[in-house]
Amino acid sequence: MKVPYANVTVNQSGGRLLSGRVALVTGAGGAIGRAVARRLAAEGAAVAAAGRTERAVEQTRSLVVARGGTAFAFTADLTSSTGCHELVDQSTRRFGRLDILVNCAGVHGESPIDEVTEVEWDRLFAVNTKSMFFTLQAAARVMLPAGGGRIVNFSSIAGRGFRRSVSAPYVGAKAAVIAITRLAALRLGPSINVNCVVPGVTANREYEHRVRARASAGGVDEATARSAMEEFIPLHRSNTPDDVAGVVAFLVSDDARNITGQSINVDGGLIYDAGY
Amino acid sequence: MTGLEGKVALVTGAGAGIGRAIALRLAAEGSRVAVADVDGTQAAESVAHVGASGGKAEPFVFDLSSTDSIQDMVSAVINRFERIDVLVNNAGINGALPLLDVTPEEWDRVMGVNARGTFFCLQAVARHMKESGGGRIVSLASIAGKGFRRTSSLPYATSKAAVIAMTRFAALHLAPYNINVNAICPGPTRSDVFAGHARKYAGDHSVGLEEAYRVLDEFIPLQRSNEPSDIAAMAAFLASDDSRNITGQSLNVDGGLTWD
Numbered sequence: 196m197k198v199p200y201a202n203v204t205v206n207q208s209g210g211r212l213l214s215g216r217v218a219l220v221t222g223a224g225g226a227i228g229r230a231v232a233r234r235l236a237a238e239g240a241a242v243a244a245a246g247r248t249e250r251a252v253e254q255t256r257s258l259v260v261a262r263g264g265t266a267f268a269f270t271a272d273l274t275s276s277t278g279c280h281e282l283v284d285q286s287t288r289r290f291g292r293l294d295i296l297v298n299c300a301g302v303h304g305e306s307p308i309d310e311v312t313e314v315e316w317d318r319l320f321a322v323n324t325k326s327m328f329f330t331l332q333a334a335a336r337v338m339l340p341a342g343g344g345r346i347v348n349f350s351s352i353a354g355r356g357f358r359r360s361v362s363a364p365y366v367g368a369k370a371a372v373i374a375i376t377r378l379a380a381l382r383l384g385p386s387i388n389v390n391c392v393v394p395g396v397t398a399n400r401e402y403e404h405r406v407r408a409r410a411s412a413g414g415v416d417e418a419t420a421r422s423a424m425e426e427f428i429p430l431h432r433s434n435t436p437d438d439v440a441g442v443v444a445f446l447v448s449d450d451a452r453n454i455t456g457q458s459i460n461v462d463g464g465l466i467y468d469a470g471y
Numbered sequence: 472m473t474g475l476e477g478k479v480a481l482v483t484g485a486g487a488g489i490g491r492a493i494a495l496r497l498a499a500e501g502s503r504v505a506v507a508d509v510d511g512t513q514a515a516e517s518v519a520h521v522g523a524s525g526g527k528a529e530p531f532v533f534d535l536s537s538t539d540s541i542q543d544m545v546s547a548v549i550n551r552f553e554r555i556d557v558l559v560n561n562a563g564i565n566g567a568l569p570l571l572d573v574t575p576e577e578w579d580r581v582m583g584v585n586a587r588g589t590f591f592c593l594q595a596v597a598r599h600m601k602e603s604g605g606g607r608i609v610s611l612a613s614i615a616g617k618g619f620r621r622t623s624s625l626p627y628a629t630s631k632a633a634v635i636a637m638t639r640f641a642a643l644h645l646a647p648y649n650i651n652v653n654a655i656c657p658g659p660t661r662s663d664v665f666a667g668h669a670r671k672y673a674g675d676h677s678v679g680l681e682e683a684y685r686v687l688d689e690f691i692p693l694q695r696s697n698e699p700s701d702i703a704a705m706a707a708f709l710a711s712d713d714s715r716n717i718t719g720q721s722l723n724v725d726g727g728l729t730w731d
Contacts, residue, residue: 377730380692380727381692381727384692384693384694384726384727385692385693385694385695385726388693395716429642429643429646429647429718429719430646430649430651430716430718431646431647432716434716438713438715438716441711441712441713441714441715442713442714442717444713445708445713445714449704450701450704450705450707450708451704451705451708452693452701453658453693453695453697453701453724453725453726454705454722454723454724455692455693455726455727456692456727456730457722457723457730458730459717459720459722460717460719460720461716461717462716462717463646463716463718464642464643464646464718464719467639467719467720468731
């Protein structure tokens with residue numbers, strides 16, 4: 196009989212102890228990936244922080260280490276399957292195991308439909324969908340023989356019909372992540388749980404820049420600009436990167452052992468299954 | 472860390488099964504728990520369990536099919552604990568009859584408790600939370616309300632779909648008062664009905680209960696039905712700081728059986 200998630204003991208008291216586990220976080224130089232890396236490290240996991248830009252992932256690593264956590268930085272180009280497989284190999288060689296993969300790497304699109312070029316289409320699908328899939332594939336090849344693991348992907352409410360979306364390739368690439376999450380959950384069960392976080396408006400660096408721009412354009416303070424920008428959200432607040440990281444921490448914990456194939460909206464109530 | 476220390480949580484149907492597991496878990500996170508149930512003996516038993524594990528709880532007896540009884544119970548909880556920060560709308564009943572045999576009495580009974588009762592509990596507590604500055608509401612729906620193909624009772628499926636719909640509507644309309652409203656859709660869970668199936672299978676086939684569960688769980692992608700504590704863990708997450716920007720969602724805990 197196969198023992199699901201055999202490398203982890205269920206903690207019925209509900210602790211989120213990730214100590215002894217290794218988590219690979221892609222996109223770890225970005226605001227959300229960094230928050231995820233810090234949170235998982237705070238829960239006791241050793242973190243492989245991977246990203247395109249050496250300086251950014253190195254900063255994530257040092258932030259984790261400064262708080263007493265364990266982390267190692269990896270620079271990786273995930274636009275090719277080779278890059279994805281190499282990253283998983285390197286991380287597994289460095290830490291000796293892989294228990295958790297968080298696929299945070301992603302890129303936004305801005306072009307309206309009539310301006311989308313083939314280059315932009317390919318780039319958005321390469322980073323948002325192809326890299327997510329081949330990193331998942333490489334991680335699953337490590338996790339399956341080891342007894343199991345947890346995978347968390349990142350979609351967006353854009354992939355679920357959020358009506359303020361702009362970019363067709365972004366919407367398509369993020370919808371694909373939800374579909375792949377479902378299939379992977381079925382095919383990689385019972386030993387690997389595969390879920391997806393679906394953020395709404397999240398205050399990453401680009402968003403903070405827009406808050407400052409709006410404040411200076413309107414001659415108001417940043418708090419005023421921010422609340423005007425967030426009025427359309429039912430809970431009247433955007434996500435902080437930590438809000439998103441909190442959901443990831445739940446999904447990789449023992450508390451979520453029977454959750455798989457799900458894509459969970461973290462958006463202050465903007466959408467349900469679809470639409471707005 | 473979870474933000475549940477010192478909070479007051481009202482859990483309905485907390486006298487047994489999933490509700491009792493939720494009461495135990497929220498108490499373990501540091502909340503004081505109002506254990507509300509139609510059965511006073513079972514409520515007292517859950518309170519004793521919470522006390523034995525070092526938590527704080529008190530029993531409240533009420534009838535979810537009576538709006539007067541709901542209002543009296545909510546008032547009694549507020550009188551006793553001074554506020555309610557978390558409502559877990561767990562109380563519910565199962566339907567028994569196949570579609571062609573459903574009677575108006577069966578329809579009214581199931582809808583009266585699962586849909587009507589759940590709503591008026593939510594309303595009574597939300598009125599209080601609006602005044603007190605916010606809170607968390609978690610209702611128990613079911614994957615039966617999302618089209619799970621092994622569902623047996625039509626009124627049950629309808630009542631749970633109603634919980635999913637009211638969760639969305641209430642989330643939108645209570646968001647301005649800083650009240651998050653979500654639902655949990657459990658799949659097969661080792662309490663009540665599913666445990667009954669397992670006991671019957673074990674008896675019919677002369678095998679142990681664990682073997683019965685192994686066979687019955689084979690169709691689930693993760694190959695295990697929920698323990699009540701799996702549902703309690705999701706309730707604790709939805710009541711915690713980690714989920715402060717999640718609202719209007721009905722989240723499946725079902726080992727991968729359903730998606731939307």
